[in-house]
Amino acid sequence: MEQLIKSLTELEKLKTVERGLNVGNRKESSAEHSWSCMLIADVVLDYMEEPLDRLKVFEYLLYHDVVEVYAGDAKFNNPEEMKLKQEKEEKAIQKITSFLPNAGRFEKILHEYENRETRESEFAKAVDCIDSCIRNLNDSNASKEDGFTEDLIRQKYHPHVSKFQFTLELFENLMRQLIALEKV
Structure with a gap:
């Protein structure tokens, strides 16, 4: 029971992690981003050209x-943060698996996602990219000055969204809107 409570209280801290994008007058949390990705995936899965689990x-x-x-x-527009990303995340995985009761399952899910071992993990990554585009559309304060240029976004997201025809079409439509609104 103690291990379970520690796990749940530690994982709940995802709500306090600030991301670079805004929600109203505050930063979006990583937990909000994860929820948003799940919501987008649930809707977009119905449009996919192949069955996904x-x-x-x-x-x-x-x-x-x-x-x-x-x-x-x-933030992928910050080269210094990106240099440290992998090392920080590997340490974080070690810490999480030290207390998580289902550590093996967690590691398997994360490994499959990070290495894009399944079509579902490729789709999940595409949705992760699409979520950021949607968040920028909804952020009235987002602008070109944020450092997220069209070229940078395309370089980072295109390899993932292009794995599926529908996510590529959705991405291109979102990019057109971001460009028209001068947010990238």
Whole structure:
């Protein structure tokens, strides 16, 4: 019971991890981002041209940023943060697996997601990218001055969203809107 309570209280801290994007007058939390990704995935899965296991997609998205409880969020427009990302995340995984009762399952899910070992993990990563585009559309304060240029976003996201025809089309439509609103 003690291990379970420690696990739950530690994982709940994902709500306090700030990301680079805004929600109203505050920063979005990594927990909000994970929830948003799951919601987007649930809707977009109905448009996919191939059958994907919804539960697997949800597992990937539920856990994909849990390491940020200890590693923080690395913004891809910040080269210094990106240099340290892998090392910080590996240490975070070690810490989480030291107390998580289902550590083996957690490691398997995270490993499959990070290495894109399944079509579901590829889809989950595409959704992760799409979520940031949607968040920028909804952020009235987002602008080109934030350092997220069209080229940088395309370089980072295109390899993932292009794995599926529908996510690529959705991404391109979102990018057109971001460009028209001068947010990138």
